[in-house]
Amino acid sequence: xILNEDLKDEQLFRRLLFQNGLSSMAKAFHGKPRxxxxxxxxxxxxxxxxxxxxxxxxxxxxxxxxxxxxxxEAGGDRAKFLxxxxxxxxxxxxxxPGMRHIIEIRLTQPVxxxxxxxxxxxxxxxxxxHVVWNGGAEQIFLPNLSxxxxxxxxxxxxxxxxxxxxxxxxxxxxxxxx
Numbered sequence: 001x002i003l004n005e006d007l008k009d010e011q012l013f014r015r016l017l018f019q020n021g022l023s024s025m026a027k028a029f030h031g032k033p034r035x036x037x038x039x040x041x042x043x044x045x046x047x048x049x050x051x052x053x054x055x056x057x058x059x060x061x062x063x064x065x066x067x068x069x070x071x072x073e074a075g076g077d078r079a080k081f082l083x084x085x086x087x088x089x090x091x092x093x094x095x096x097p098g099m100r101h102i103i104e105i106r107l108t109q110p111v112x113x114x115x116x117x118x119x120x121x122x123x124x125x126x127x128x129x130h131v132v133w134n135g136g137a138e139q140i141f142l143p144n145l146s147x148x149x150x151x152x153x154x155x156x157x158x159x160x161x162x163x164x165x166x167x168x169x170x171x172x173x174x175x176x177x178x
Contacts, residue, residue: 002037003156004112004144009035012114012143028060028090030135033116042107043160044140047085049098055105055162056146056154061113062089066137067102078167086171090121090135093128093171102163109156113142131177 009032038044044061062070070088074081082099085091091099118135147153171177 002110002112007112028119028139028141029116030119031116033114033141035112036115038107038111038113040107040109044105044107044142046103047091047096047099048101048103049096050101054146054151055103055159056157057151058103059141059143059145061140061142063138063140070137078165079169082165082167082169083171083174087133088118088135088137089139090118090133092121092123092133093125100165102165104160104162105157106160107157111142111145111156113140115140127172128177
């Protein structure tokens with residue numbers, strides 16, 4: 001069976017809505033995401049605050065095309081890359097304050113995921129409550145990727161690389177968000 005093949009939209013989002021801390025994730029898409037079959041060989045990227053010992057546990061990914069577009073828009077400026085990624089993917093500070101670690105995987109088997117544009121998000125930390133992250137970039141919601149028995153592995157993907165965006169940038173200190 002293909003990963004997430006039997007998981008229906010209503011089951012997925014009902015489950016998200018009733019789990020503590022996940023109701024905002026269920027509202028992360030602008031409009032209804034589409035259940036999409038992702039083929040083996042496809043590279044996916046995820047930004048994390050800390051380099052996670054369990055790289056397959058995260059559920060929010062982006063395609064190589066989105067990752068490449070964010071890099072191109074930043075034009076080689078690492079701080080600008082972090083700023084653009086947070087804004088286009090609408091990642092609130094409470095969800096991922098640092099976002100400096102990038103995890104790259106390659107799918108080894110077909111999987112079903114939910115794909116759609118990121119919905120704008122109003123920041124919730126006190127010093128930035130006036131900030132709205134715009135969203136709009138295509139994001140991929142891919143649950144159940146980690147192996148239940150060994151969280152460092154996946155039967156559906158391999159870890160290709162991890163990167164660190166080595167720059168001293170804090171959105172809370174950015175004059176644009178003051």
